[in-house]
Amino acid sequence: MSTTDTHTTGALPANEKVHLGPLATRLKGLGLGAGLVCLAAALVWGLMLGDDMRRFMHSYLLAFTYFLSFALGGLFFVLLHHLVGATWSVVVRRLAEILTGAFPVLFLLMLGIVIPLWLGNESLYLWSDHDIVEQDHLLHAKAGYLNAPFFAIRMLIYFALWLALSRYFLKRSVEQDTSGDPALSDKMKRLSAPAMILYAVTTAWAAFDLLMSLAPHWFSTIFGVYYFAGCALSVYALLAIMSYALQRSGRLTSAISVEHYQDLGKMTNAFTLFWAYIGFSQFMLIWAANIPEESVFYRPRMFTDWKWVSLALIILHFCIPFVGMMSRHVKRNPPLLALWCVYMLAVHLLDLYWLVMPSYSPDKVVVHPIDLLCLAGMGGLFLFGALGVAGSAKLLPVRDPRLSGSLTFINQ
Amino acid sequence: MHDNEQKPGGRTEEKFYGLLAEFDSPGALVEAAAHVRDAGYRKWDCHSPFPIHGIDPAMGIRPTILPVIVFGAGMTGTALALLMQWWMNAWEWQWIVSGKPFNSLPQQIPIAFELTVLLAGVTTFMGLWALNKLPQAWHPLFKKDRFYKVSDDGFFLAVESDDPRFDRAETERLLREAGATAIEEVRYVTSPEMRRVPRPIMAFIVVTAVLALVPFAFIAKWRNSHSDKPHYHIVPNMDFQEFSGAQAPNDVFPDGRASRAPVEGTVAHGELKADDHFYRGIADGQFARSFPSQVEISKDTMDRGRERFTIYCTPCHGEAGEGNGMVHARAQAVGATATGWVQPSNLTDATYVKQPHGQIFNTISNGIRTMPAYGSQISEADRWAIVLYVRALQRAKNASIEDVPPEKRPAIK
Numbered sequence: 001m002s003t004t005d006t007h008t009t010g011a012l013p014a015n016e017k018v019h020l021g022p023l024a025t026r027l028k029g030l031g032l033g034a035g036l037v038c039l040a041a042a043l044v045w046g047l048m049l050g051d052d053m054r055r056f057m058h059s060y061l062l063a064f065t066y067f068l069s070f071a072l073g074g075l076f077f078v079l080l081h082h083l084v085g086a087t088w089s090v091v092v093r094r095l096a097e098i099l100t101g102a103f104p105v106l107f108l109l110m111l112g113i114v115i116p117l118w119l120g121n122e123s124l125y126l127w128s129d130h131d132i133v134e135q136d137h138l139l140h141a142k143a144g145y146l147n148a149p150f151f152a153i154r155m156l157i158y159f160a161l162w163l164a165l166s167r168y169f170l171k172r173s174v175e176q177d178t179s180g181d182p183a184l185s186d187k188m189k190r191l192s193a194p195a196m197i198l199y200a201v202t203t204a205w206a207a208f209d210l211l212m213s214l215a216p217h218w219f220s221t222i223f224g225v226y227y228f229a230g231c232a233l234s235v236y237a238l239l240a241i242m243s244y245a246l247q248r249s250g251r252l253t254s255a256i257s258v259e260h261y262q263d264l265g266k267m268t269n270a271f272t273l274f275w276a277y278i279g280f281s282q283f284m285l286i287w288a289a290n291i292p293e294e295s296v297f298y299r300p301r302m303f304t305d306w307k308w309v310s311l312a313l314i315i316l317h318f319c320i321p322f323v324g325m326m327s328r329h330v331k332r333n334p335p336l337l338a339l340w341c342v343y344m345l346a347v348h349l350l351d352l353y354w355l356v357m358p359s360y361s362p363d364k365v366v367v368h369p370i371d372l373l374c375l376a377g378m379g380g381l382f383l384f385g386a387l388g389v390a391g392s393a394k395l396l397p398v399r400d401p402r403l404s405g406s407l408t409f410i411n412q
Numbered sequence: 413m414h415d416n417e418q419k420p421g422g423r424t425e426e427k428f429y430g431l432l433a434e435f436d437s438p439g440a441l442v443e444a445a446a447h448v449r450d451a452g453y454r455k456w457d458c459h460s461p462f463p464i465h466g467i468d469p470a471m472g473i474r475p476t477i478l479p480v481i482v483f484g485a486g487m488t489g490t491a492l493a494l495l496m497q498w499w500m501n502a503w504e505w506q507w508i509v510s511g512k513p514f515n516s517l518p519q520q521i522p523i524a525f526e527l528t529v530l531l532a533g534v535t536t537f538m539g540l541w542a543l544n545k546l547p548q549a550w551h552p553l554f555k556k557d558r559f560y561k562v563s564d565d566g567f568f569l570a571v572e573s574d575d576p577r578f579d580r581a582e583t584e585r586l587l588r589e590a591g592a593t594a595i596e597e598v599r600y601v602t603s604p605e606m607r608r609v610p611r612p613i614m615a616f617i618v619v620t621a622v623l624a625l626v627p628f629a630f631i632a633k634w635r636n637s638h639s640d641k642p643h644y645h646i647v648p649n650m651d652f653q654e655f656s657g658a659q660a661p662n663d664v665f666p667d668g669r670a671s672r673a674p675v676e677g678t679v680a681h682g683e684l685k686a687d688d689h690f691y692r693g694i695a696d697g698q699f700a701r702s703f704p705s706q707v708e709i710s711k712d713t714m715d716r717g718r719e720r721f722t723i724y725c726t727p728c729h730g731e732a733g734e735g736n737g738m739v740h741a742r743a744q745a746v747g748a749t750a751t752g753w754v755q756p757s758n759l760t761d762a763t764y765v766k767q768p769h770g771q772i773f774n775t776i777s778n779g780i781r782t783m784p785a786y787g788s789q790i791s792e793a794d795r796w797a798i799v800l801y802v803r804a805l806q807r808a809k810n811a812s813i814e815d816v817p818p819e820k821r822p823a824i825k
Contacts, residue, residue, distance in 0.1 A: 280521060283518070284518055284519070284521070284522070287518050288510060288512075288518075288519065289510075290510070290511070327479075328479075410465045
C-alpha cells in the first residue's frame with residue numbers, strides 16, 4: 001500500500017504502528033459485553049419457544065462451528081507457514097496466530113454442547129435419543145461410537161491438542177519478538193510436520209462428530225475435508241479483511257503490500273475452487289451409487305425447499321466468486337478484495353447453515369432471530385477470546401528471520 | 413556454419429544487428445532498462461541468467477494477453493466436454509447408465525473439469541512459447557563470445573539497429589550512461605544458403621516422418637487382409653471378462669442362478685406398452701378400424717411396409733400377397749399338397765379386405781393356424797407399416813378404372 005522503500009530495503013520504518021494498543025481493550029470489552037448479552041438473549045428466547053431447546057441448540061451449533069472454523073483455519077495457516085518454510089506470509093502470520101488465541105473461549109463454548117448432551121438433552125443429535133437408537137438397527141450398531149460420554153472424551157482430546165498447539169506456536173512466536181532468536185523458528189518448523197498430521201486427523205474427526213453425526217445414518221469419508229475446506233477458505237479471507245481493516249486504522253501500513261493481498265486473494269480463490277471440488281466429489285459418488293444410507297443426507301437437500309439453498313450454494317459459493325476473484329486486478333485492489341472476502345465469509349456461513357439446519361427442519365428453510373443472536377454472541381466472545389490471549393502482542397513478528405524477505409516479496 | 417560462411421559464390425551480406433551492452437548486476441540491468449525505456453526505444457531486449465523481479469515494469473512491458481487466451485481456452489474445454497457428452501450419451505448412442513437420464517449434468521462434470529484444465533494447461537504452455545516467439549534456434553547475439561555468459565553470470569541489454577530511434581553514437585552514449593561495463597557491436601553474415609535447414613536435421617525430419625507412417629501402413633494392411641490366426645489381445649482382461657452368461661449357474665444367489673429376475677412390479681425402460689391400440693391393435697375392446705396415432709400414413713411408411721413385407725411375408729404370401737410365394741411353389745413341386753399342405757391365404761380376398769386393421773396387425777403379431785407369430789421379430793411400428801402395405805395391395809388388386817387418374821387412363825387402355 002505504501003510507497004516507502006520498505007519493499008526494497010526489507011526493513012520496517014521506525015514509525016510503523018504494530019500494536020493494537022488501547023483498541024484491544026475496547027474491542028475486548030465490546031466483544032465480551034455484546035457476546036454475553038446476545039447469547040443470554042438467545043438462550044432465553046430458546047427457552048420460551050418450548051421446543052426442548054431444539055432451535056437454540058441448532059443455532060448454537062451453527063455459530064460454534066462457524067467460529068471454530070476461523071480458529072482452525074488460523075491454526076492451519078500457522079502450521080502450513082512453518083511446514084513449507086514460507087516467506088511471503090510472515091507479515092500476516094501473527095494475525096493468524098491471534099485468531100488461534102480464541103481456542104480457550106471456544107473450549108468453554110464447546111461445553112455448551114457437551115454438557116446438555118451429558119445431562120440427557122436429546123434435542124441436537126438423533127443418536128443421543130435412547131428410544132430411537134433402540135429401535136434403529138443402524139444407530140444401534142453405531143452406538144459404541146456415537147454416545148454422549150465418548151463424544152465428550154473426543155471433544156476433550158481435540159481441544160486439548162488444539163489448545164496445546166496454538167499456545168506453543170503463539171508463545172514461541174511472541175518470544176521471538178523480544179529475543180530475535182532464530183532457533184525458535186527452527187523449533188516451530190520441526191514441530192509443524194507432526195502437528196499438521198495431528199491437525200488433519202482431529203479436524204476431520206471433529207467435523208464427523210459435530211456436523212456429520214447430525215445425520216447419524218449417513219457417512220461420508222470426505223466430510224472432514226469438506227469442513228476443512230471452509231476453515232482454510234475463511235482464514236485467507238479473514239487475513240485479507242483484517243489486513244485491510246488494520247491498514248485503514250493506520251497500522252501495518254508499510255508492512256503489508258498489494259503483493260501480500262494478491263497472495264491472500266489467490267489462496268481465497270483457490271480454496272473456493274477446492275471447496276467446490278470436494279463438495280462435488282462427495283455428491284457425485286453418492287448420487288451415482290444412489291444407496292439409501294448414503295443418499296439420506298441429500299434427500300432433504302435436493303427434494304424440499306432446501307434445494308434452493310443447495311442451488312444457491314453452487315452459484316454463490318462457487319460460480320460467482322470463482323470468476324469474480326480470478327483476475328489479478330481484483331486481488332491487487334485491497335478494498336475490492338476485502339469486499340469479496342466479506343462475501344466469502346457470508347457464503348461460508350450459508351454453507352454451514354445448509355449442513356446444520358436441515359436436521360432441525362428437513363422440509364422448510366426457517367431462519368430465526370435466535371440464529372443471529374447466537375452468531376452475534378459467539379462472534380463477540382470469539383473476539384474477546386482472541387484478543388484476550390493475543391491482543392497485547394505485536395501485530396507482526398518483528399524479528400522473524402524471514403521478515404525482510406516477506407517485506408520485499410514481489411509476485412511475478 | 414563456419415564452412416558455410418566461407419563458401420565462395422554464395423550471395424552473402426553483412427548485417428548490423430545492433431549494440432550489446434553488459435551490466436555487472438541484476439540491479440544495474442533493471443536501472444539501465446528504465447533508462448532505455450524512458451529514452452523511447454522500442455526494439456530492444458534484456459537477457460539474464462534468471463528471471464529478475466521488477467524488470468517487466470522497468471522495460472515498460474505491457475501486461476500479457478495470455479490470461480485472457482487461457483480463460484477462453486478453458487471455457488472452450490468446458491463447452492466442448494459438455495457438447496461431446498451430450499452428443500455421445502443423449503444423442504448419437506443413447507445408453508442408460510445406472511438409471512440416470514441420458515443427458516445428466518452431474519456425470520458430465522468430471523469430464524468437463526478435466527477438459528477445462530487440459531485445454532487451459534496446454535494453451536498456457538503453447539501460448540507462452542508462441543507469445544515469446546520460441547523456439548529460436550538461432551539468434552544474432554549467439555555470434556558474440558561475450559554473450560555466452562548470459563547462462564552464467566552476465567546481464568545484457570541489446571538495442572536493435574532497426575529501432576527508429578537507433579543512432580550508433582547516441583545509443584552507445586545512452587548505454588554507457590546507464591552503467592554498461594562493456595559495449596559491443598553485433599554484426600553477422602547471412603546468405604540464403606545459411607538460412608537453409610542443415611542437412612543432418614533435414615535428414616532426421618524426413619526419416620522420422622517416414623517412420624511415423626509405418627504404424628499406419630500396418631494398420632491399413634491388417635484392416636484389408638484376412639488371417640486364420642487368432643487375433644492379438646492387447647487388453648486381455650477386457651476381451652475376456654469374468655461375468656456370468658445368461659442361464660449360467662452362480663453360487664452367490666440362493667436360487668443358484670446368475671440371471672436375476674426383475675424386481676416384482678418393475679418395468680424395463682420402454683417395455684410398459686400400455687397403449688392397446690398401438691401395441692395390440694385393439695381399440696374400445698374390438699380390433700381397431702383405424703391406424704394408431706403413432707403411425708404416420710405416408711410414402712415413407714408405405715415404403716417401409718413394402719420392404720418389411722418383402723422380407724417377412726413374400727416367401728409364403730407372394731409378392732402381390734396372393735398366397736403364391738416361393739414356399740408354396742416349392743410345396744407343390746415336392747408334392748406336399750397331397751400330404752395336407754394348405755395354400756397360404758390370398759390377402760387380397762374379400763375376407764381380408766373386410767378385416768379391421770387391428771385384426772391384420774394381431775395376425776402378424778401372434779400368427780394364425782399354421783402361420784407363426786412375428787411379434788418378436790418385427791417391431792410394432794413395422795407391423796403397422798406392413799398392414800398399410802397390405803391395404804395397398806388389396807386396393808391394387810380390386811381396383812377399377814376410376815382409381816386411375818383420368819390423364820393416365822388412355823395409357824392403360
